[in-house]
Amino acid sequence: MSSDPITEISTAILRCVMVVIVNRSFLKSLALAGYVLLCATIFMMQPIGVQARDVSNMNASPDEVVSQLKSRLNLTEEQEAKMRPIIEESIQKRREIVKNSSQDRKTVRSQLQELRWSTDMQIGKILTGAQMKEYQKLREEQSEKAENNDTQHGRRSRYGGLHGS
Numbered sequence: 001m002s003s004d005p006i007t008e009i010s011t012a013i014l015r016c017v018m019v020v021i022v023n024r025s026f027l028k029s030l031a032l033a034g035y036v037l038l039c040a041t042i043f044m045m046q047p048i049g050v051q052a053r054d055v056s057n058m059n060a061s062p063d064e065v066v067s068q069l070k071s072r073l074n075l076t077e078e079q080e081a082k083m084r085p086i087i088e089e090s091i092q093k094r095r096e097i098v099k100n101s102s103q104d105r106k107t108v109r110s111q112l113q114e115l116r117w118s119t120d121m122q123i124g125k126i127l128t129g130a131q132m133k134e135y136q137k138l139r140e141e142q143s144e145k146a147e148n149n150d151t152q153h154g155r156r157s158r159y160g161g162l163h164g165s
Helices: 005-023 026-044 048-052 062-073 077-099 105-124 129-152
Strands: none
């Protein structure tokens, strides 16, 4: 698996094109391709250093994360029910990645980036456009907070010396 965001996005777009060819359901496939491009655009608007970070609180429980998202994004009960298993799985996988200390920082950073992208794609399928904008704003705030914590503790960055970009 590649950690290069451009390669990941290109692969996702290629998959959408293949769906068009295989399914021959043009309108459905076109809608899917459009959605992937929208998510890719949102993903690419962030600096690479921010993408590579896992800015969530490592000690937060799934209930705390879902509660924060519910109040911040005004989630419906249905949206909350759909998001809970995504958040639970993401937190579990994130903890497993970080706990596995036998891997180098670059590998850990790549795995966390891939997990965040995957989680964001799943969440993006549940949220409305306005909620997705607010979700991105929340992530940016968390990233800034994490970066400030790094600076206060004398570290340039948590992962591999990337700072700001």
